[in-house]
Amino acid sequence: MSLSTAAYDIALSLPAGVTGLAPANDNPVADFSDTPWWVALIKAVGVFVYLLLSTLLVIWFERRVIGRMQQRPGPNRNGPFGLLQTLADGMKSMLKEDITPANADRIVYTTAPLIAATMAFVSFAIIPLGGTVSIFGHETPLQITDVPVAVLLVLAVASVGVYGIVLAGWSSGSTYPLLGGLRSTAQVISYEIAMGLSLVAIFLYSGSMSTSQIVAAQSSLWYILPAFFSFAVYVITMVGETNRLPFDLAEGEGELTGGFHTEYSAMRFAMFYLGEYVNMFTVSALATTMFLGGWQAPPFIAAIGDGALNGGWWGLLWFTIKLWMFMFFFVWLRGSLPRVRYDQFMRFGWRFLIPITLAWVVAVAFIRGAQLGFLGQGTFTIGGRELSVATVVIVSIVAVIALAAAWIWDDKRAEREAAAEFNPPEEIDPFEGGFPVPPLPGQRLREPSGLAVGSGAASREPVTSSVTSTLTSSPVKEETHG
Amino acid sequence: MGLEEKLPSGFLLSTVEGLAGYMRKASIWPATFGLACCAIEMMAVGTPDYDIARFGMERFSATPRQADLMIVAGRVSQKMAPVVRQVYDQMPNPKWVISMGVCASSGGMFNNYAIVQGVDHIIPVDIYLPGCPPRPQMLLNAIIELHKQIETSPLGVNREAAARAAEEAALSATPTHQMKGLLA
Numbered sequence: 001m002s003l004s005t006a007a008y009d010i011a012l013s014l015p016a017g018v019t020g021l022a023p024a025n026d027n028p029v030a031d032f033s034d035t036p037w038w039v040a041l042i043k044a045v046g047v048f049v050y051l052l053l054s055t056l057l058v059i060w061f062e063r064r065v066i067g068r069m070q071q072r073p074g075p076n077r078n079g080p081f082g083l084l085q086t087l088a089d090g091m092k093s094m095l096k097e098d099i100t101p102a103n104a105d106r107i108v109y110t111t112a113p114l115i116a117a118t119m120a121f122v123s124f125a126i127i128p129l130g131g132t133v134s135i136f137g138h139e140t141p142l143q144i145t146d147v148p149v150a151v152l153l154v155l156a157v158a159s160v161g162v163y164g165i166v167l168a169g170w171s172s173g174s175t176y177p178l179l180g181g182l183r184s185t186a187q188v189i190s191y192e193i194a195m196g197l198s199l200v201a202i203f204l205y206s207g208s209m210s211t212s213q214i215v216a217a218q219s220s221l222w223y224i225l226p227a228f229f230s231f232a233v234y235v236i237t238m239v240g241e242t243n244r245l246p247f248d249l250a251e252g253e254g255e256l257t258g259g260f261h262t263e264y265s266a267m268r269f270a271m272f273y274l275g276e277y278v279n280m281f282t283v284s285a286l287a288t289t290m291f292l293g294g295w296q297a298p299p300f301i302a303a304i305g306d307g308a309l310n311g312g313w314w315g316l317l318w319f320t321i322k323l324w325m326f327m328f329f330f331v332w333l334r335g336s337l338p339r340v341r342y343d344q345f346m347r348f349g350w351r352f353l354i355p356i357t358l359a360w361v362v363a364v365a366f367i368r369g370a371q372l373g374f375l376g377q378g379t380f381t382i383g384g385r386e387l388s389v390a391t392v393v394i395v396s397i398v399a400v401i402a403l404a405a406a407w408i409w410d411d412k413r414a415e416r417e418a419a420a421e422f423n424p425p426e427e428i429d430p431f432e433g434g435f436p437v438p439p440l441p442g443q444r445l446r447e448p449s450g451l452a453v454g455s456g457a458a459s460r461e462p463v464t465s466s467v468t469s470t471l472t473s474s475p476v477k478e479e480t481h482g
Numbered sequence: 483m484g485l486e487e488k489l490p491s492g493f494l495l496s497t498v499e500g501l502a503g504y505m506r507k508a509s510i511w512p513a514t515f516g517l518a519c520c521a522i523e524m525m526a527v528g529t530p531d532y533d534i535a536r537f538g539m540e541r542f543s544a545t546p547r548q549a550d551l552m553i554v555a556g557r558v559s560q561k562m563a564p565v566v567r568q569v570y571d572q573m574p575n576p577k578w579v580i581s582m583g584v585c586a587s588s589g590g591m592f593n594n595y596a597i598v599q600g601v602d603h604i605i606p607v608d609i610y611l612p613g614c615p616p617r618p619q620m621l622l623n624a625i626i627e628l629h630k631q632i633e634t635s636p637l638g639v640n641r642e643a644a645a646r647a648a649e650e651a652a653l654s655a656t657p658t659h660q661m662k663g664l665l666a
Binding site for chain 1: 486501502504505506508509529530533535536537538540543544545547548550574575576
């Protein structure tokens, strides 16, 4: 965990330096002054129900969509359109026998699924689901709470959620869960660093870590455009973070049976299941908030009626639509991609994502510094738009460096490929290693030297096998060595 | 969880029975394993042509801890018998078994020392499915029959009563060795 906290320290220190001139930005814009405790309670229960219903729906959605992707109907027998399928799965789990293995550490074994399931819900407390609404006469934002470091809270809670996985793996008292739990933990912690780093760009742009402030800062431009690279990294890491295909290494059935939940049955397993799906919603909600303007309507709808559809309860609709776009993306990935290998996955995270995201954060810091006028105030006008000289210069420098890096990388790859290319010798001795070896396409077979004593009838001339006539050459080979 | 087994008989129990039966039959997760050629037909049931996912059964669980149904697909060799029994023991209650194909049901064509003459020698079987191997449609039929059985299965005191009635019937039935003449 110390590595991930280091990433948070970077995240903390960078925006503080850049926004030093505008400290007023740091506080949440959401106003909770007119929110009595019971309204907060209503909102908390509302969010809980929203997440539970979404989970019920998304599991059905996933199975149906994957079914359609594979040209089959998917669950359609239980309830209208098979909608009761998830409910039946949950109820069935409650009615099953709850097994605790003899070797398990009872207390930890029971606590682990509780941690995994509850921690998944906590992060949603700071996600703004909509604009300011009136609940029983109280004007209150559609968000349970907000703090100046709200996004860090999400990352911290996600780290605590990992305890659920590692404790489940350890306490089961069996080998597969232990290995699966360790894998899962390593995976989540590694990808959290890149995730935290990718969010730093957003902190730099918005000058705040409060989610309501970040949403408000996106009223003119969603951060998916200026922070496109962060978005790409975040989307990759959020799949890694939630242990979903193609990164569900912890549950590789072929190698680890069920991973950390191998020994879990009945309701305890259902809690892991629930936690996984709520986690998907949480990371998607964070992506929506950070990159897609949160609950704000898309620009063309926001323009209708002077923003009549851009606030209040309408925000919940836009938020839900954006959230489900990410859920569909998760399902789409699962329907199309095979599982990656564990070492490749870790190498990708540590040796590619983290360094390149660090470089990106530095570039964003310079761009942001130029925008805020730290690097000179000169401006010039092109096509009626006033541009800052420093911004243009910085963006050009970043673009040139990126191009050069891409060029060098491409050259290196070409070199590597050339080095890896293997030129087989023209002629081979099929019995050189003591075993008969078939020739590669285009290779000639050399006459076996030591075997020629008894088999004088075999032809003495080298037999040529060509690429095109492998079929005709095989009987010839038999004749030669038989 | 076991609570549903301790309800007093009457309206409450029959309501819970109906609800639990529906939920159980609507979510049957089979254990992932196959023993022989029948397993190929079992896999075919997962393909788009037959699509076992319609019943919510596409979640074959790799660990027996989360499985409800064991489909014994293929002949059970003497060497495999303890393994099959262990997998069955690792599954949590309530659990069901389909014996798929004649080899699993009765030894089939393998009347020899190597093959268990019917998997019901080692585990209780709910549905016997004939065929060598049965077609995927036959397996689907067996599954639907099992669904009916699960949906109407009694709980608690009702189950005990049903079990006693079944025992009574079995005790009062004519033993096989006494059946003479045309068995019709």
